Amino acid sequence: MFFFSRRSVRRLTAFDRPALIRLLDTDPVATVLARVPVEQRRSLTSAIGLFDSDGLRSVAWAGGTLVPYGFDDDGLDQLAAHIVKTSPSASSIVGPQDQVMGLWKRLESHMPEPRDVRVEQYSMVFAREPQVGGDPLVRRATPAEAPLVYPAAVAMFTEEVGYDPSGRYYRSRVENLIGEGRTFVRMGRGFNGEPKVEFKADVGALAGGVAQIQGVWVAPELRGQGIASACMSRVAQIVARQIAPTVSLYVNDYNLAAVRVYEKSGFVTVGHFSTVLL
Structure with a gap:
């Protein structure tokens, strides 16, 4: 595992996989899109991690979809600077509202006009008895x-x-x-x-x-x-x-x-x- 005396951003490696899984486990619903490629054993070079003295603190999966998770304001500054510098391709940015909108605020002036910005989306889970019976034809x-x-x-x-x-x-x-x-x-x-x-x-x-x-x-x-x-x-x-x-x-x-x-x-x-x- 890599440790740093100050916060830094870099691409992840195979050695970071255990720390990445622990981070994603903190909110499996919010991070499911980022976790899919991890469980498919894809190379972690598409993941951008923010590290501090305690290890991996935050991550953004930067594949076809950019999925940020766990960044504070300073971390979003560092992530945005890294993205602008390395120019990873992505067709969308998706994830927790504070992460996506915070990152977009920092990237907007560096990116083409978006096709759409959907600020408010409800993240929902199946957690109570349905009000209607299930259709048996499904x-x-x-x-x-x-x-x-x-x-x-x-x-x-x-x-x-x-x-x-x-x-x-x-x-x-x-x-x-x-x-x-x-x-x-x-x-x-x-x-x-x-x-x-x-x-x-x-x-x-x-x-x-x-x-x-x-x-x-x-x-x-x-x-x-x-x-x-x-x-x-x-x-x-x-x-x-x-x-x-x-x-x-x-x-x-x-x-x-x-x-x-x-x-x-x-x-x-x-x-x-x-x-x-x-």
């Missing part, structure tokens, strides 16, 4: 259903993020989640009797005993009919029993319909996230 998607799930996933991403992600990488992502049993669907029939996805949700991040639900989508013609709460209730119960004991998600504060769905499904707010889409 189940894991099968690999054979990937061609049906893919358009729903593209529609969800386009609505949420603002651009069409269609391509080989995104298709592979959808297929991998289905293959790992981490995509849940309710299937129905179209006007001509053809099978169609009516609801979908993914365990988009899984690490440290936390399963983060992402990619929640309801077919447009079925919205407002109350199916989402029952579907989410079912998903949360299956995931908590079979995948990870803690089920989490985060949602934009202005999406009042979705917030209400999650509350009815048994989710409670435990923190505040922010996202900057670059």
Whole structure:
């Protein structure tokens, strides 16, 4: 383990892995996105650590998504200076609100105009009895259903993020989640009797005993009919029993319909996230 007489920022190495795990353990829900690549045994060179005399104090995973955790104001100054100097590429900054907005305040003048800044997002966990029963039609998607799930996933991403992600990488992502049993669907029939996805949700991040639900989508013609709460209730119960004991998600504060769905499904707010889409 490395120790320093004063605070310093550097890239992590394999020797820092035990200290990094201990740091991430202090808040598994807030750090699940940063912990995924760590548990996948990826190189830690994408992680930027702040060290003081007691060892690793704070960390930011600087991959495709920049996820900061545990920095105070001085630490955010040092992290921002390091990022400006080394120019790591990232398509978004996501994480606890104080971390993301504090870092963005320091980076904003050095970065291109963001596509969106979502200041207030509720970090929620499945922690109480749902107000609605789980929909028994919700189940894991099968690999054979990937061609049906893919358009729903593209529609969800386009609505949420603002651009069409269609391509080989995104298709592979959808297929991998289905293959790992981490995509849940309710299937129905179209006007001509053809099978169609009516609801979908993914365990988009899984690490440290936390399963983060992402990619929640309801077919447009079925919205407002109350199916989402029952579907989410079912998903949360299956995931908590079979995948990870803690089920989490985060949602934009202005999406009042979705917030209400999650509350009815048994989710409670435990923190505040922010996202900057670059």
